[in-house]
Amino acid sequence: LLSAPPTVLAEKYFSMYPEEADPFWQNPCEDPRHREIWFKNKTCDRLPRFLVIGPQKTGTTALYSFLSMHPAITSNAWSPETFEEVQFFSGNNYYKGLDWYMQFFPPPVPGTNISQNYLFEKSASYFDKERVPMRAHALLPKSKLICILISPVKRAYSWYQHMRAHNDSTALRYSFYEVVTAKDDAPKALRDQRNRCLVPGMYAQHIDRWLQYYNVNQLLILDGELLKTNPVIIMHKVQRFLHIEPYFDYSMHLRYDSKKGFYCQVVNGDHTKCLGRSKGRKYPPMDSESEKFLQQYYKRHNVALSKMLHRLGLETPSWLEEDLRNFE
Numbered sequence: 001l002l003s004a005p006p007t008v009l010a011e012k013y014f015s016m017y018p019e020e021a022d023p024f025w026q027n028p029c030e031d032p033r034h035r036e037i038w039f040k041n042k043t044c045d046r047l048p049r050f051l052v053i054g055p056q057k058t059g060t061t062a063l064y065s066f067l068s069m070h071p072a073i074t075s076n077a078w079s080p081e082t083f084e085e086v087q088f089f090s091g092n093n094y095y096k097g098l099d100w101y102m103q104f105f106p107p108p109v110p111g112t113n114i115s116q117n118y119l120f121e122k123s124a125s126y127f128d129k130e131r132v133p134m135r136a137h138a139l140l141p142k143s144k145l146i147c148i149l150i151s152p153v154k155r156a157y158s159w160y161q162h163m164r165a166h167n168d169s170t171a172l173r174y175s176f177y178e179v180v181t182a183k184d185d186a187p188k189a190l191r192d193q194r195n196r197c198l199v200p201g202m203y204a205q206h207i208d209r210w211l212q213y214y215n216v217n218q219l220l221i222l223d224g225e226l227l228k229t230n231p232v233i234i235m236h237k238v239q240r241f242l243h244i245e246p247y248f249d250y251s252m253h254l255r256y257d258s259k260k261g262f263y264c265q266v267v268n269g270d271h272t273k274c275l276g277r278s279k280g281r282k283y284p285p286m287d288s289e290s291e292k293f294l295q296q297y298y299k300r301h302n303v304a305l306s307k308m309l310h311r312l313g314l315e316t317p318s319w320l321e322e323d324l325r326n327f328e
């Protein structure tokens with residue numbers, strides 16, 4: 001019988017099974033063998049019970065901040081790299097491991113009932129990334145998922161404006177129309193921009209990927225247009241979906257701010273605290289050519305979404321009915 005130091009053995013093993021070099025985090029407390037070797041002073045309770053998965057530019061920050069107002073809900077801690085988002089499952093942070101992820105959530109307070117504290121995280125990049133549902137399900141098979149959808153046409157435009165506001169050179173150089181209509185022989189930067197702008201809006205195919213791992217009862221799809229005009233109804237739906245207690249009456253804590261043009265949190269009795277300037281930006285309306293192009297572009301994706309919602313017995317948001325009516 002031959003042996004070698006652990007690192008040499010590991011190298012040999014991974015050269016034989018390269019696919020296993022990619023880690024795959026599971027809950028250490030779910031497997032007796034893992035629990036045995038898990039440090040006694042560690043817990044498995046520093047994991048979220050639900051995820052807000054995006055997509056980007058649909059109102060995820062508003063939902064995150066409204067959720068954080070709830071006395072029984074605790075969000076992930078702020079990150080200096082990704083701000084309010086952890087982005088664990090979607091990128092290289094995954095390789096930082098489980099301890100890294102858990103540090104974003106507070107340890108349970110001794111003597112308190114953890115089932116009354118709903119930890120959650122929101123990372124808008126989760127929605128459309130290929131490997132995220134598989135990774136999320138491996139670690140959090142029982143967690144609930146919340147996504148927010150608006151018309152993919154509007155989402156694409158909001159994303160483009162977001163890139164311009166961040167001085168992205170491609171977004172500054174090309175018009176919105178040039179980005180969304182870029183052909184496959186266009187410069188790479190433009191093609192990449194087009195894809196990042198358009199792909200998240202193919203809602204049905206992304207939801208389908210999540211449903212390969214999660215049960216439909218674990219998923220809540222929110223209407224992002226309603227989040228803008230009537231967030232109290234949305235927060236009522238969310239609380240019902242999470243079976244959360246105590247019930248928090250958002251009508252007492254959210255108020256429309258005419259200067260901001262959006263609902264904001266009521267603070268100190270009669271003041272409002274709104275989201276920052278990067279949320280609810282002012283920009284010129286979309287040109288009609290781009291709008292026409294995108295309505296056509298998203299038509300089959302919207303039809304697929306409508307059929308999927310119908311099949312799953314889920315509500316059709318009014319923006320989807322409207323987008324589909326434009327093509328009757």
Ligand code: A3P
Nearest residue numbers: 056057058059060061062158262263279280281
């Ligand atoms: P715009 O800035 O293009 O209007 P996300 O947080 O997912 O990036 O989404 C940003 C979008 O949230 C904003 O896009 C805005 O339309 C929408 N939104 C919804 N409710 C909001 C609120 N109460 N305050 C600010 N923006 C809100």
